[in-house]
Amino acid sequence: MPELPEVETVVRSLRPLIEGRRILSAEFDGSRIFRGSAEGAAAELAGQRIEHVGRMGKFIAIRLDRGALAVHLGMTGRLLFDAEPTKWTHAVFTLDSGTLLYDDPRQFGRIEYGPELPERLLLLGPEPLEVTPQEFARRLKTKRSPVKAALLNQSVLRGVGNIYADEALFRAGIRPDALASRLGRERVLRLHRAVQEVLSEAIDSRGSSVSDYVDAEGRKGGFQASHRVYRRDGQPCTVCGSEIRRIVLAQRGTHFCARCQK
DNA sequence: GTTGTTACCTGTACGC
């Protein structure tokens, strides 16, 4: 499931392959992946040059010379360069050199096209790797929800998903069901540091391949081997040896060590 | 205004 480190890895692998290329044609199937008029978008996309490939939280932001594409990989979305189409290929961008495919079995992903990036992307919270401890603390202070729900809330912080929320809370020694607004200053600072650490390490490992995530060239990530709590329920805690527990919080499987996390 | 819940999706794992 692509979160910030996985999307960042896709963007980094995509950038040298497609930046500067021109879109010759774009085709979309009739699935729910594409928002808006696929035919209109395909007509407008033809002939445009790809100026820049960037990331906003979990969104891939592709700036063109006369418009912008926003791609969200959802749970199982893949942007693949020069790959063979599958029965789950929902979009094909033929470039002047190479082909870009969008594959997505579960169809939780989205592709949007417009003259600018969608406005709601601009309303997302700050980038976790750039947010200051003060701003992070201010945002958590206003949330009367469990801290894990606050971390998953993209208007609080953009890019953290289920894996890295669990891993960051473990590193910070904070229970996922602790109330965000009640966290003391020291704990908030620890969490801020933990979020940045775990995301940076995951980017260095090219993301986590838990189910089927791969980058634009089909390569898996390696950070799943470094998970300390995520999907390790029943196994011993790497720090204290007690059993990692699993609960459901914010409708998500949530993994933590009851002894290390208070 | 804020928080919580549900629908959308299908491949995979598991039990019988």
Added chain:
DNA sequence: TGCGTACAGGTAACAA
């Protein structure tokens, strides 16, 4: 072997 069922979870829409 084959079938049914639970589970995975990001976002949007809706309910409380």
